[in-house]
Amino acid sequence: MVRKLLPLTAALCLLSFSTAFAGEGLDSGDTAWIIVSAALVMMMTPAGLALFYGGMSRYKNLLNTFAMTLVAYCLTSVIWMVWGYTLSFGPDKAGVVGGLDHLFMAGIGVDTLTGSIPTLVFAMFQMTFACITVALVLGAIVDRMKFSSWVVFTVLWVTFIYCPVAHWAWGGGWMGAMGALDFAGGTVVHINAGVAGLVLALVVGKRIGYGKEAMFPSSITLTALGAALLWFGWFGFNAGSALAADGVAASAFLVTNTSAATAALAWMFAEWKVNNKPTVLGLASGVVAGLVAITPAAGFVNMPASLAIGLVAGLLGFYSVAVLKQKLGYDDSLDAFGVHGMCGIWGALATGIFANPAITEGASGLLYGNPKQLWIQIVSIAATAAFTAVGSVVIIYVTKAITGGLRVPEEEEVQGLDSTVHGERGFEII
Template sequence: MKIDSGGTAWMLTSSALVLLMTPGLAFFYGGMSRAKSVLNMMMMSFVSIAVVGMAWVVYGYSLAFGDGGPVGSFIGGFGDLGLVGLEKAATAGDGTGVPQLVFAAFQATFAIITVALISGAVADRAKFGAWVVFSLAWVTLVYFPIAHWVWWTDGKGASGWLFDLGALDFAGGTVVHINAGVAALALVLVLGRRNGWPREPMRPHNLPFVLLGAGLLWFGWFGFNAGSALSSGATAAVAFVNTLAAACAAAVAWIVVEKLRDGASTTLGIASGIVAGLVAVTPACAFVTPLGAIAIGLVAGAVCAFAVSLKYKLGYDDALDVVGVHMVGGIVGALLIGLLATTAVNGAGADGLLAGGGFGLLGKQAVAVLATLAYSFVVTLVIAKVIDLVMGFRISVDDEAAGIDGTVHAETAYDFGSIRAGIGSGAGATAAPHVRAAETAAKKVEAEGTAAEKAEAKKVEAKK
C-alpha cells in the first residue's frame, strides 16, 4: 500500500481535532442549559460518540461510502461491513492517498457530531433512552443516505446523485448543518415546548462553559474543514484560512447586531457568532477566496443573530438555537457558494455568479439545500413520532420541573450540600449567618419557581 505520509499525518491529526469538537459541543450546550439539566445535555453529546461510533464501524461507513450497485446514487451497499478488507487499502492507488481506515475514522467524527448537534434543540425534556434509540435510527436512515448523496464517488463515473449533479459541499454544509438543523426542528415539533416557555426566562447557567465550548469547537473546526482536503496541500491551506476569516467576521457581525438591537454585546453573542460563521463557511471553505469567506461570515453572523429570535414568533421551542444557527447558517453558506465560488481558488469547484459562471451553480446549490431539508425533516418526523408512540420521547412534568439531571441520571452538576457542610468553623463561621440567610432566600425562590412550573405544566396537560 503506497500512501502520502504527510497527508496521512494531517488526516490523523484532523480526525482527532474533529472528535474533540463533540466534547467541545457538550461544554457549549451545557453552559447554555439550565443548571438542573447540564449533565443530561452533556451526556447526550457523549453518548452520541459511543452509539454512532459503533454503528459507523459496523455498517455506517459501508452505507455512506460503499458502492450500492443499482441504487448507488442514493445509498451504499454492504461490501465494507465492519471495515473488513480495508486494512491495507488506500484512497488512491498512486501513492497520493491516505489509508482507507484513516478516511473512515475521519468521516466517523462527522457523523458523530451531526447527531450531537440535534440534541441542543430538546434540552431539559427528552428521555435519555429515547434519545439513544433516536440517535441510532436517525444516523442510519438520515445521515448515512445524505452523506452518500453528496460525497460518494468511486472515481470511475459512479457517484451520489447530488455529487453527480455538481452541487458543492466541501465539508458538510448540507450533510451536517442543514441536516442537523432541520432534524432539530422536526424533533422539537414532536416533543413540544418546555414547561413555562416562553413565559419564564431560561437563561444559560454558565457562560464561561459556553465560551470554552466555542473555543474548542473553533479549534477542532480547522480539522473539520482543512482536513476535508484529505491532504496537507494548498486546498487545505485555503480552507484553513477561510475558516479563520469567516468565524471572525461572523462574530463581529453578531455582536454589532446585538449592540444595535439590544444595547449590549454579549459573551453568548460572540460565541454564537463564531459558531454561525464556522457553520456557514463549512460548505464553501475550499471554493471561495478569503475575502469571500469574510463576506460569508458577515452575512451569516447578521442573519443568524436575527434568525434565533424566530422561535418566539413562530412558537417552536428550539432550546439552544440549533435551527437558527445550524439550519439557517448552513443554508446561507450553501447558497452563497452559488455567488462567490471561483475556480481560481480550486479548479475542482466551479464559478459562481460573481465569477462569471451564471446561475447554474446557484441552482444546483438550491436543489441540494431543498433536497436535504425535505428528506431530513420528513424522515426525522417519522422516526420521532414512532419512538414517541412506542416508548415515549418526553419525560414527565414532575421530572422536568425537578430537573432531568437528578431524576434521570441521579446526579447533579453542582454539589452545594458539601459547600454548606464546610461552613461553621474557622474563618467561614463569621459569615455563616449571612450565607444561611442567602441560602434560605434562594431555596424559597427555587421552591416557588418549581411550584409555578408544575402548576403551569398541569394546566397545559389539562387543556390537552
Template sequence: MTLAAPHVDTGDTAWLLAATALVLLMTPGLALFYGGMVRTKSVLNMLMMSFVSIALVTVVWLAAGYSLAFGDDLGGGLLGGLEHAGMRGLGPDSVHGTVPAVLFATFQLTFAVITAALISGAVADRTKFSAWLVFVPVWTLLVYVPVTHWVWGPGGWILDRLGALDFAGGLPVEITSGASGLALCLVLGPRLGFGKEAMRPHNLPMVVLGAGLLWFGWFGFNAGSALGANGLAAAAFLNTLAAGCTGLLGWLFVEQRRDGHPTTLGAASGAVAGLVAITPSCGTVSLLGALVVGLAAGIVCSYAVGWKFKLGYDDSLDVVGVHLVGGIIGTLMIGLFAEKAMTGGAEGLFHGGGPAPLGRQSVAVAAVAAYAFSVTYGLGRLLDKVLGFRADEEQEYTGLDLTVHAETAYDHGVLGHAAPVSHSAPLSAQKVKTQA
C-alpha cells in the same frame, strides 16, 4: 501504459490523523457549549447526550454506516452497498487517495458523531434519555448516511448528477442537524414555561470554552476535508478563521444596534454561526468570499434565533437558528462566490458562472432539508408512540440530572440554594426549585 498503484503519502496521513483528532474533540467542545447554555438542573444530561453519541454512532458507523455512505452506489445515487460492512476490506494496505482507507473512514466517522450530537441542543431539558439512545443510531442510518452518500459518496446524485458543491459538510452536517432539530422540536413540543419564564445560560464561561474548542476543532473539520497537507487545506484553514471572526463581529454589531449590549453569548454564537456557514464553502471561495459568508451568517443568524418566539417552536439552544440557517447561507453562497482557483473549474454568479450554480445549490439545500425533516419527524413520532420521547413533567420540573442520572453538576444545587435530596423519599416530595 501501466498506471502507478495508489500509495500512502506520509505527510497527508499525518495531517489527517491530526484533523481526525481535532474533529473528535469538537463533540466534547459541543457538550461544554450546550452544557453552559442550559439551566443547572440539566447540565449533566446535556453533556451525556453528546458523549453517548460518540459511542452510539461509532458502533453503527463501523457496522454498516461507512459502507452505506461510501460504498459503491447501488443505483440511482441514493445509497452505497455493504461491501465494507464491519470495515471489511479496509486493511492497513488499502488506500483512499493518498491516505489509508481506514483513516478516511475514521475521519468521516467523527463528522457523523458531531452531527447527531448537534441535534440534542434543539430538544434540551425535555428529552427522555432512553429514547435518545435509540434515536441516535437509527437516525444516523436513516438520515445522515444516505445524505452523506448523496453529497460525497461514489455515484451520489448531488455530487455526480446535480453537480452541487459542498466541501466540508453544509448539507450532511449542518442542514441535516438543523432540519432534524426542527422536526424534533415539533414532536416534543416546548419546554415547561417556554415563552413565560427566563431560561438563561447558567455558565457563560463554559459556553465560551466550548465555543473555543469547537473553533479549534473546526480547523480539522474544514482543512482536513482537503484530505491532504496541501495548499487547498491551507486556504480552507484561513477561510475558517476569517469567517469565524466576521461571524462574531456581525452578531455583536446586531446586538449593539438592537439591544444596546454586545454579549458574551452573542460573541460565542456569532463565531459558531460564521464557522457553520463557511463549512460547505471553505474550499470553494476566496478569502474575500469567506469574510462575506461569515459576516452574512453572523448577521442573519442573530435574527433567526428569535424566530422561535414568533413561530412558537422551542429550539432550546438555537440549532435551527444557527445550524440550519447558517448551513443554508453557506451552501447557497457557493453559487455566488465560488472561484475557479479554488474549485478547479466551477465558478459562482459573481465570478462569471451565471445563475446555474446557485440553482444547483438551491436544489441540494431544498432536497436535503426536506428529506432530513420528514424522516426525522416520522422517526420521532414513532419513537414517541412506542417508547415515549419526552421526559415526564415531574422529571422536567425537577431536572434531568437528578431524576435520570442521579447526579447533580454542583454539590450544593444552584449556588447553594437547593434543598438536600433524600433518596428514600418519594420523588414528588423531592422537587428542587432551580434557576428558571
C-alpha cells in the same frame, strides 16, 4: 480490490477536487494531517459541543446535555464501524445509498487507500462528522427529552438519514454527481442537523414554562469555552476536508478563521445596537454561525468571500434566534435550527455564489460566470431539507412507539434531568 476502490476515488474527486491524490500511493504528509484532523473533529463533540450546549442548558440539566452528547458520540462511533461507513461510502447503489460490502469494515485493510491516505483514516475522519451531526440535533430538545428516546433516535437517525445524505454528497451519490458543492458539510452536517432539530422540537413540544418563566443558561463561561474548542476543532473539520495537506487545505484553514471572526463581530455589533449590550453568548454564537456558514464553501472561496460569508452569517444567526424564533414560537432550546439550519443554508447558497475556480479548479459560482451552480446548490438544499424533514418525522414517531413517549414526566422535567435521569448533579454549590 482496485475495482472496489474506484467508486471511493470518484467520490473523493467530487468531495474535494483536490489534486493531491492524482499521485500514486500513500502520502505520509496527507495521512498525518488527516489523522490529526480526525482527532480535532473528534474533540468537537464530547468537548466542544458538550460545553457549548451544556453551558446554555439550565443548571439542573447540564449533565444530561453532556450525557446526550457523549452517548451520541459513542453510539455513532460503533454504528459507523459496523454499518454506517458502508452505507455512506460503500459501492454506490442507484446514487442513493452505499452497498453493504464493508459491513464491520470488511475488505478494508491497512494497505487499502482512499486517495493518498489509508481508508482506515478516511473512515475515522468521516466517522467524526457523523458523530457531531447527530449530536448537533440535541440542541433543539434539551431540558425535556427522555434519555432512552434520544438513544433510539440517534441510532435510527444516523442509519436512515445521515448515511444516505452523506452518500449523496460525498459517497458517489446523485447530489455529488449533479455537481453540488459541499466542501465539509453544509448540507450533510448543518442543514441536515438543523432541520432535524426543528422537526424534533416541534414534535416534542415546548419546555414547561417556556416564554413565561426565566430559563437562565447554567454557565455562559462553559459555552464560551465550548465555542473556542469548536473553533479549534473546526480547523480539522474544514482544512481536513481537503483530504490532503496542500494549498486547498491552507486556504480552507484561513477562510474558516476569517469567517468565524467576522460573524462573531457582526453578531456582537448587531446585538449591541438592538439590545444595548454586547453579550458573551452573542459572541460565542456568532463564532459558531460563521463556522457553519463557511463549512460548505471552505475549499472553494477566497479570503474576501469569507468576509462576506461571515458578515451575513452573523447577522442572519442573530436575526434567526432573536427575532424569527420568537415570531414563529417554537422552542428550539439551544437554536440548533436558528444557527446550524439557517447559517448552513446561507453557506450552501454562498458556495454557489462565491466559488472561485482559482481555489479549486472546476468549481465556479455565480460571480465567476456560472449561475447554474447557484441553482444546483438550491436543489441540494431543498432536497436535503425535504428528505430530512420527512425522514425525521418518521423516525421520531418510530422512536416514540419504541420508548413509549418522547418526553420525561412533568415532575421530572421540573426537578431537572440531572438528578432524575442520571442521579447526579453538575455542580456542588452551597
